[in-house]
Amino acid sequence: MTPLSWPCPLPGGGTSEEYALAFDRGRTNRLLVVPALFDEANRLRRQSVEVMRRLDGAGVDCFLPDLPGCNESLQPLEVQSPEDWRDAVAFAAMHFGATHVLGIRGGCLLTPEKLPCRHYAPINGASILRQMIRARILAAREAGTVETQQDLMDQAMAEGIELTGYRLSAEFIDQFQSLAPREGPNVQEIGQDMVGGAGLWLRAEPDENRQQADALAAILAIGLAA
Amino acid sequence: MNSEIDLLLRKILTDVLGLREGQADDFTSDTGLFGHLPELDSMAVAGLLTEMEDRLDIIIEDDEIDGELLESYGSLLAFAEAKHNGS
Numbered sequence: 001m002t003p004l005s006w007p008c009p010l011p012g013g014g015t016s017e018e019y020a021l022a023f024d025r026g027r028t029n030r031l032l033v034v035p036a037l038f039d040e041a042n043r044l045r046r047q048s049v050e051v052m053r054r055l056d057g058a059g060v061d062c063f064l065p066d067l068p069g070c071n072e073s074l075q076p077l078e079v080q081s082p083e084d085w086r087d088a089v090a091f092a093a094m095h096f097g098a099t100h101v102l103g104i105r106g107g108c109l110l111t112p113e114k115l116p117c118r119h120y121a122p123i124n125g126a127s128i129l130r131q132m133i134r135a136r137i138l139a140a141r142e143a144g145t146v147e148t149q150q151d152l153m154d155q156a157m158a159e160g161i162e163l164t165g166y167r168l169s170a171e172f173i174d175q176f177q178s179l180a181p182r183e184g185p186n187v188q189e190i191g192q193d194m195v196g197g198a199g200l201w202l203r204a205e206p207d208e209n210r211q212q213a214d215a216l217a218a219i220l221a222i223g224l225a226a
Numbered sequence: 227m228n229s230e231i232d233l234l235l236r237k238i239l240t241d242v243l244g245l246r247e248g249q250a251d252d253f254t255s256d257t258g259l260f261g262h263l264p265e266l267d268s269m270a271v272a273g274l275l276t277e278m279e280d281r282l283d284i285i286i287e288d289d290e291i292d293g294e295l296l297e298s299y300g301s302l303l304a305f306a307e308a309k310h311n312g313s
Contacts, residue, residue, distance in 0.1 A: 039269050127276075130276070131269075131272050131273060131276050132269075132272070134272040134275065134276070134288065135268045135269040135271070135272035136268075137288050137291075138268040138271050138272060138291065139268040141291070141292065141293070142268065142293070148288060148289070149288055164268075164269055198240075198241035199241075201273075202241045202242050202273055202277060203241075203242065203243075203244050203270075204242055204243055204244070204263075204265040204266055204267070204270035204273075205244065205265045207244050
């Protein structure tokens with residue numbers, strides 16, 4: 001596994017160096033992994049890398065790029081939009097010469113149309129937002145403040161909002177809440193029932209699961225070899 | 227005897243807290259949840275409630291969620307059963 005950087009295009013022109021984890025031995029099958037988003041990104045990162053290790057062993061090159069504004073990125077999150085992220089993913093796919101793309105949870109909202117994609121346990125934008133808003137309401141209640149879904153959404157659409165530590169613009173919220181994972185002939189969904197056990201995004205703490213990593217890597221490797 | 231909701235709720239907590247299988251069988255009405263388990267923060271509770279909605283086929287309004295509801299396993303179970311029977 002090699003940490004490297006890639007030149008991510010900026011919306012106003014120019015590029016920013018973003019980080020990526022890569023298993024690159026110049027092999028035929030090259031999989032771009034689009035990470036889960038926000039809190040789920042933290043909970044699933046280790047498991048995502050475990051799946052990549054197994055795919056490397058099975059002869060598949062893998063790349064896990066940072067989205068601008070996420071993980072190690074130096075870009076501010078509050079100026080990002082889902083469209084910028086899609087552009088970033090499409091560019092990363094080209095940069096790394098990806099032949100296939102794996103979206104994980106919210107990452108499925110960003111997979112490029114031109115490449116064959118696998119969507120692992122996809123989720124739509126509205127569900128992600130709802131959960132983040134609920135977490136904010138709970139945290140506010142602990143602090144003795146009452147907030148409601150409707151008020152927070154109104155605020156989010158007017159001036160942007162900070163949810164569970166993520167500062168998102170009004171434009172982001174507007175685009176994100178209507179995003180659903182793409183469907184089509186080049187998209188295959190991998191449900192959690194195929195992987196077995198409970199999804200690790202449910203966990204209160206980040207964790208990994210060997211059996212689930214084996215299962216997901218096997219499903220991917222077999223599909224790519226076909 | 228455990229109700230169906232009881233079993234489902236123990237399974238959900240097993241998945242959220244990453245418990246070993248059977249570990250949630252030891253939960254009693256008095257077992258403390260929110261405020262007793264450091265890993266059960268607001269984001270985890272939000273996930274827990276969403277999962278309860280999906281698996282128990284209920285809708286939880288945000289104003290129904292208060293500290294007491296999540297204080298113990300017993301209070302969460304009573305809420306889930308009342309919700310399920312009312313839906």
